[in-house]
Amino acid sequence: MLLLGIETSCDETALCLLDHTKVRGHVLFSQDHSASGGVIPTVAAREHLTTLPLLFTRLLKEANLSLKEIQGIGVTRGPGLAGCLLVGVLFAQGLALSLQKPLWAIHHLEAHILVARKEEATLSFPYLALLLSGGHCLIAIVHGVEKYTLLGQTYDDAAGECLDKVARALGGPYPGGPYVEERALRGDPYAVPLPIPLIKEKTCHFSFSGLKTASVRWIANNAPLSSQDKDNVCASLQRVMTESIERRLEYALDQTGLKQCVMVGGVASSSYFRQSFLSLCHKKGVEGFFPPPSSCTDNGIMVAWACYEHLSAGITPSYDFSIAPYWPLDHYHSSL
Ligand code: KG4
Ligand code: ZN
Numbered sequence: 001m002l003l004l005g006i007e008t009s010c011d012e013t014a015l016c017l018l019d020h021t022k023v024r025g026h027v028l029f030s031q032d033h034s035a036s037g038g039v040i041p042t043v044a045a046r047e048h049l050t051t052l053p054l055l056f057t058r059l060l061k062e063a064n065l066s067l068k069e070i071q072g073i074g075v076t077r078g079p080g081l082a083g084c085l086l087v088g089v090l091f092a093q094g095l096a097l098s099l100q101k102p103l104w105a106i107h108h109l110e111a112h113i114l115v116a117r118k119e120e121a122t123l124s125f126p127y128l129a130l131l132l133s134g135g136h137c138l139i140a141i142v143h144g145v146e147k148y149t150l151l152g153q154t155y156d157d158a159a160g161e162c163l164d165k166v167a168r169a170l171g172g173p174y175p176g177g178p179y180v181e182e183r184a185l186r187g188d189p190y191a192v193p194l195p196i197p198l199i200k201e202k203t204c205h206f207s208f209s210g211l212k213t214a215s216v217r218w219i220a221n222n223a224p225l226s227s228q229d230k231d232n233v234c235a236s237l238q239r240v241m242t243e244s245i246e247r248r249l250e251y252a253l254d255q256t257g258l259k260q261c262v263m264v265g266g267v268a269s270s271s272y273f274r275q276s277f278l279s280l281c282h283k284k285g286v287e288g289f290f291p292p293p294s295s296c297t298d299n300g301i302m303v304a305w306a307c308y309e310h311l312s313a314g315i316t317p318s319y320d321f322s323i324a325p326y327w328p329l330d331h332y333h334s335s336l
Contacts, residue, residue, distance in 0.1 A: 001311065002065070004073045004095075005304025006052075008088030009080025009108045010135070011039045013051040015059045016300030017070070018308060021118055025063030026300055027055045034174045038164070045083030052091055070101060072317070074307025077105035078324030079135070085323040093319055102317035104310045106303050109133075109329050113142055114309050115302035116262040116291045123289050128258045130249055132273070133265030134160035134175060139204045139252045140329060142262075145313040150330035151252050152204025159241060159267045162208035162215075166237055169216045170230050180234040181270045187228075187235025192218055194236050197244040204252045211240060242276040249277075253284050262289045269293035 002024065007014040014028040031047050033039045060067065075092035078085055089105075096103035113129045125144045131137065137160075138153035157165075160177055167176020170183075194214050197207045215237055222229060253261065263277045268290050281288030295301050310317075 001071045001308075002069050003304050003307045003311070004070050005106070005111075005300045005302070005307055006073065006075040006088050006092050007108075007111075007298060007300050007303045008048045008052065008084050008091075009076045009078070010084060010298060011044050012298040013048050013055055014298065014300035014303075015052075015055055016304040017059060017063050017065060018301065018304035020308065023301055023304075024065060025059045027059045027062065028299055029055060037168050037174055039081070041081045041083055044081060045087055048084050048087040052087060056091075067099065070095075070099060072102045072104070072307060072311060074104045074106045074303050074310065076108045076111065076303055077321060078108065078327035080108055080325060082323060082325040085325060089321075089323050097319055102311075103319055104307050104315065104317050105321045105324075106306045106310075107146075107327060107329065107332065109136055109138075110146070110148075111302040111306040112264045112296075113140070113262065114145070115295050115305045116264055116289050117309070118295070118301070118305045119291065120289050122287075123260055123262065126258060127260040127262060128249075128252055128256060130245070130252075130261065130263045130268075130277070131265045132159040132245070132263065132267035134158060134164065136265065137206045137208070138329065139248060141256060141258065145309045145315060146332050148329045148332065150328070151255070152206065152248065154206040154208060156207055156209035157212055159206070159208055159245070160265070162212040162241065163237070163267065165212050166215045166219075166233065169219045170225070170233065175266070177267055177270060180237060181272055183231045183234035184238045184272060185231075185235075187231030187233070189235040189239035191232035192236035194218070194240045196240050199244070199247075202251055204248050204255075206244070206248060208241070208244075211237070211244075238270075238272050242273060245273075246276060246280045249280060250284065253286055258286070260287045260289070262291075264291060264296060266297040269296035
């Protein structure tokens with residue numbers, strides 16, 4: 001069954017045509033918000049509005065498929081920026097109604113979490129998910145499609161947000177994760193004294209705001225920084241972040257006894273975070289998985305795959321839903 005996935009929740013416009021596990025076409029446009037140092041919601045929404053129809057035409061052309069061959073559609077309904085979600089949802093509803101094809105509302109975080117199963121046939125419910133993105137940071141038990149138990153999330157900033165803000169303070173681009181990763185390769189991870197967040201707390205919750213502030217303050221207090229200083233900040237930041245994340249994940253694994261675990265979201269595309277995650281899984285005797293890096297950052301494949309998972313789980317499609325900018329994973333159905 002040929003399924004179309006549409007993603008517009010933040011600053012990526014992405015569409016994918018998926019036939020079971022086979023990607024028939026995928027187009028993605030990443031907006032450039034580096035001049036403003038972050039995403040301006042109204043600007044992002046306007047860009048989706050102009051980009052989405054053009055990308056859709058290009059997708060069909062590149063996949064050499066016609067409109068009539070689409071058999072079902074999935075669109076990100078939330079969480080995300082209201083204006084951006086609205087562009088995707090209205091487009092999808094119009095398309096699905098005109099084609100008279102089923103439509104599924106997709107949860108953005110669920111799409112991140114489920115896409116790991118596309119490549120890994122042995123990854124089965126229930127499993128543990130560690131999601132590290134620009135807007136969210138959480139640990140959840142994945143019982144099945146639309147069925148989650150949230151074990152913990154960030155009290156303040158998400159992991160990606162922390163990386164983005166520190167990169168910005170260093171004069172780097174947005175998003176900052178890849179910049180920090182690249183600089184860290186040349187840095188000393190113990191050179192800059194940074195606090196490990198929530199070091200004493202045995203919980204699955206996160207906090208990155210204090211670490212972000214400490215990093216930005218060190219940068220300001222030691223200005224002007226040499227290139228080596230910048231590399232050292234990045235290496236130290238990554239080390240401290242992964243130490244904090246590992247403690248929370250270890251606690252979650254001990255509490256749940258689950259034997260399969262995934263790391264997903266944009267930060268999960270980092271080789272450094274991937275290595276640290278795999279080491280912990282190995283130490284705990286747990287199978288660790290992550291999607292390919294290009295399926296970790298926002299993309300259309302994960303939405304089309306989540307659509308496929310909904311279809312396979314027998315979840316009823318609907319044309320009748322509005323956007324859900326705030327949509328907690330553990331209150332999946334309460335905001336429908
Ligand atoms: O999942 P995502 O694409 O968008 C959200 O749903 O938020 O995550 C974006 C985040 C950004 O904060 C970005 O800096 C981070 O993922 N990121 C990375 C890397 N690539 C993207 N962080 C660390 N290393 C990377 N290579
Ligand atoms: Zn995302």
